[in-house]
Amino acid sequence: MSLADDSGNLFDALEKARQDYTRQNQAQQHHYPQDREFSKHAPSGTGIPANDRQQLPEILHPSIVTLLKPHSLEAEQFRLLKNKILFPESGDPPRSIMITSPSPCEGKSFVAANLAVTVARSIDEYVLLMDCDLRSPSLHTLFSFPDLPGLSDHLSHSRPLPELLRKTFVNKLTLLPAGTVPPNPSELLSSEQMRMLLHEVKSRYTDRYVIIDTPPPTLTSETNAIARVVDGIVIVIRYGKTTRKQVENLIDIYGKKKILGVIKNFSKNPVLSRYPYGHYGGIG
16 A cells, blocks of 8 residues: 555544544534543533543543643643644744653653643644654553554554544544554654655644654654654753753754743743743643
């Protein structure tokens, strides 16, 4: 199967997901309120329809704070981050966003997952969340999926993309998991096939955002290849761990124009802002 044929099948699958979500919204005639706890076992007074609560996993991963703790400071910071991305001060909003960090364990997957949830819960936006951390994938776990075939299986074994997409329990949010950990992740993600896939996905629809979780660029080479294709980059740093020099190195690698902002994670006093050099944004 050619890449063009497979891309067509992918978009057919995404379009079907879009239509399914639209039908669900029309049936509901409302959106989930931001000021209610989101849980399968939430009482009827929460405003979440009983049928929708039944679609949730038994236990939501505690990292999905935008659903589990919508009143929290963390959830509010993600809403602010979403607004900054969807409504920039100038120009068009970036449709493809890469989430990365200078080193492991700084919270990039946490940020990617919660940003995807927050954008998808907007009125019109759809989200494709891609796990491109083929060495240490985690997004499938955050969304309560078992180990699944995914992107790596498509790139290395030509598995059709439509059968790899996973409809999450969040309306309008589709996940492409990383898949089987391959022996050659750098070659797969740096391939022409991957570049064309990213280009096609981000340019196909004007109301779809693509959020991509990638490994730290200082440890792997494939992140740099992805960065050249996306519209913008969000850097996640860990308060008390990440050094200023590490941030400076990433700015040198990607360039200031490509970086949408820096999120300071694990901070006790979070402040979220657009990135002016020497000034960190933050989600605690």
